[in-house]
Every structure is written in C-alpha cells, then in structure tokens.
Amino acid sequence: MEYLKIQCLDLTSCLGGSKDEIVEVSLLELPILQFVYVILIFKQTFTFMLKVDYLIVGQGMAGTLLAYFLLKRNKEIFIIDQFNPSSASMVGAGLFNPITGSRNVKTWMADVIFPFAEKAYLNIELFLNQSFYHKINLIKMPVGGQSQDNMRNRTDIQEIAHYLVDVEHIPFNVNGEINTSDSIEITGTGYIDMSALIIAFRKKMLLEKRLAESEFAVNELKFEEDLIFWKDIRATKIIFCEGYKAIQNHYFSWLPFVPAKGELFTIHSKELKLDKILNKGIFVLPLGDDKYRVGSTYTWSDLDETPTVGGEKELCEKLRELIPFTFRILDHKAGIRPTVKDRKPLLGLHPVKRNIGIFNGLGTKGSTLAPYFANHFVEYLEENKALERTVDIRRFYALH
Numbered sequence: 001m002e003y004l005k006i007q008c009l010d011l012t013s014c015l016g017g018s019k020d021e022i023v024e025v026s027l028l029e030l031p032i033l034q035f036v037y038v039i040l041i042f043k044q045t046f047t048f049m050l051k052v053d054y055l056i057v058g059q060g061m062a063g064t065l066l067a068y069f070l071l072k073r074n075k076e077i078f079i080i081d082q083f084n085p086s087s088a089s090m091v092g093a094g095l096f097n098p099i100t101g102s103r104n105v106k107t108w109m110a111d112v113i114f115p116f117a118e119k120a121y122l123n124i125e126l127f128l129n130q131s132f133y134h135k136i137n138l139i140k141m142p143v144g145g146q147s148q149d150n151m152r153n154r155t156d157i158q159e160i161a162h163y164l165v166d167v168e169h170i171p172f173n174v175n176g177e178i179n180t181s182d183s184i185e186i187t188g189t190g191y192i193d194m195s196a197l198i199i200a201f202r203k204k205m206l207l208e209k210r211l212a213e214s215e216f217a218v219n220e221l222k223f224e225e226d227l228i229f230w231k232d233i234r235a236t237k238i239i240f241c242e243g244y245k246a247i248q249n250h251y252f253s254w255l256p257f258v259p260a261k262g263e264l265f266t267i268h269s270k271e272l273k274l275d276k277i278l279n280k281g282i283f284v285l286p287l288g289d290d291k292y293r294v295g296s297t298y299t300w301s302d303l304d305e306t307p308t309v310g311g312e313k314e315l316c317e318k319l320r321e322l323i324p325f326t327f328r329i330l331d332h333k334a335g336i337r338p339t340v341k342d343r344k345p346l347l348g349l350h351p352v353k354r355n356i357g358i359f360n361g362l363g364t365k366g367s368t369l370a371p372y373f374a375n376h377f378v379e380y381l382e383e384n385k386a387l388e389r390t391v392d393i394r395r396f397y398a399l400h
C-alpha cells in the first residue's frame, strides 16, 4: 500500500500526532481526511461569534444592577455566573437603614443613595414584574448606655431629624411585651428581597440567552488588540462582579478585601406579631406569615460559607434577650460579605489592562450601594464621567 507523509496541523485529533508532527497516511485514507479538513475549515470560518459590549462575571447584587443599567442604555451584555445559594446576595437580609451605628449617625451618602435606590428598585420591579422593595419602619433600641434623651439633646439632630418618626413621641411596647421606651423609630428603612431579585433577573437573562451558568476561570480569557474573547463570545470590556471571590482573581486580588462572614436565621413565632423591624445589636425583620429574618453575626477569621454552632448560639442568645416568645428556626444560613479595608465600594479599570474592570466592595450595604454605584460606574464607562475618588480603585493602585 502506498503512503503519504503529511503534517498533522489542525487534524491532530484524527491523526493522533501533535500539530507540527509529520505522520504517514495511506492513500486510501486521504479523501476522508480531505473531507474532515474542509468541514473543519468551514466550522472555523462560520462559527457563530456573539459580539457584546460587556462581559459581566458574577450575578450577585453588583452584577445584576450593573447589567440592568447597561441594558437600560441598550448595551449588549453577557453574564457568566456560577449560581451559589450561599452568595452574600442570596443570603443577605437586604435591610436598609439611613441611621446606623451605635451613635445613630446618618449613613454615608444616605441623602443621595437612598432616594436613588428607591427609584431604581421601583423601576426594576416594573422591568421584572415582581416586587422586591419593602418599606417598613425600624425601631432602634438602645444598646448599652444609649438613651432617647441623648438623641434629643444632640446638636446634629437636624441632620437626621427627617428620618425620625417624631422625636418627641417615643414608641412604647411592641405588642404589649417588648418595652421600647428608650428607642427611636426610623423611617426610610426596610428591606430588598435580594434573593428573589437575583432569581427573577437570572430567569430573564437565561430566557434572553444573556447568561451562562458556569464558573469563569481567568485563564480562559483571550485578548486580541483591544478585544476580549471568552469561548465564542467577543467583548469590548469585561467587568468582574465576583463578590469576595475576587480574592482568587489575580487581576484584582491585590485590592484590600477584608471579607466578613455573616450568619442569619429565618424563624417562625406565632406570638411575636411584629409589624416593624426591631434592632438591638441584631435585627428582627417581619417577612409575613409569622416569619422573621434575624441577623447577623460578623466574623473575619473563617471564610467558609457553612453555618456554625457558634453563630446559632450567638443569634439565639441575642434573640432571647430581645423577645420573650417561643420561636422555631426555619433556616440558618451563612455567607461572605465583600468588605474592603476602608469600607467603600471598589469601581474602576485595571491599572494595566484597561478593558478589564471591577465593581465590588459593597460590603455590608449592598442593597443601597449597588443601584447608585452601578449607575455611577456605567456613566464612567459610557460617558467618561469621572469616578468619585472615594470609590475609584485608583486609591489602591499603589498596591498593584
């Protein structure tokens, strides 16, 4: 039989050699190989390449809100997300409160961020035809030596007065049992049902073929001139919204993340009958049907997304101090907050690879920070508007 020596090239899988290797094939096999080769060239030439403006990695609150504001501008996007039921966005309570901390101060940028978030969520509710935004007043009970008198005598009371329900009128006795005489009632508070929002947005993106349920590995990225390639997708930019998992991504692992684990419960209590959020070290958030979300703990040493016995003990003890009723734990969850050393979000482009960006660092306040800063980032990306220095990752470029 006559043989021909040929180089393997793109037919390595048929011929069994490496690309540069020369192998012998019989003349009888030649037409088959020619046919396979033609098919291969045809496939390479006509393979469908999806062209998008933005690839987004991660669909927690950061990725979802970023995608939403890009879609609003008719940008083409594609999201890659490995669904994680323990992600901060799936686990977090989504509570928002403009008056925080033991000193009851106005939270950072509350007057700008809170109205923006409200408007954005109401629009997203229309976009997804589902409700997620729940406004409920919050009763903040003093922890330690604080008292309502301290509140009234504060010189900066004007700063926060419009968030307080009549400073002079002190709420007393939640359903006749929980004494809240030294508390303040805050308005403009409530919660976003973050897990429902994530799931609804995900469904829509899957239907529209804009989302792949997959784990993204940075070594799968290819660069050609100013373009980025991932599998059969070509993008102008890629934005990482990976939450605390950014610490595993070498493009951004140099940023000073200080991830914080948190645990919370959903409980059932028939007697509690609470229609406002209670806050005293922990929060008790009414969800309806005698169910309440209770949280949260903070630990920095353990980055494991599983609930712990210690977390359960801490929450149970604090809850028993607060409510004199029996309760049943329906679920106990844990997640990792993407917290940053200076507690501010992280927005911007990689110092060297300018088509790679990050939207992260939502920390403990993803529900209110995500809408405003997603839109802010989109204005930077699309209109070249300057990023606020406090959130721009340039503040950490020296660490790169």
Ligand SMILES: Cc1cc2nc3c(=O)[nH]c(=O)nc-3n(C[C@H](O)[C@H](O)[C@H](O)COP(=O)(O)OP(=O)(O)OC[C@H]3O[C@@H](n4cnc5c(N)ncnc54)[C@H](O)[C@@H]3O)c2cc1C
Residues within 6 Å of the ligand: 057, 058, 059, 060, 061, 062, 063, 080, 081, 082, 083, 084, 087, 088, 089, 090, 091, 092, 093, 094, 095, 096, 214, 215, 216, 217, 241, 242, 243, 244, 245, 246, 261, 262, 263, 264, 295, 296, 297, 334, 335, 336, 337, 338, 359, 360, 361, 362, 363, 364, 365, 366, 367, 368
């Ligand atoms: C216990 C707890 C309680 C909280 N309570 C509140 C609260 O009351 N109010 C509030 O505002 N905030 C709260 N938070 C904080 C809030 O949840 C976070 O700020 C927010 O969810 C962070 O969103 P994110 O999108 O940045 O990250 P994440 O929610 O972690 O989302 C990241 C997503 O990216 C995916 N991903 C990561 N890497 C990859 C990869 N390589 N490939 C594919 N997919 C990837 C993950 O699977 C995930 O889906 C709480 C958090 C916790 C843990």
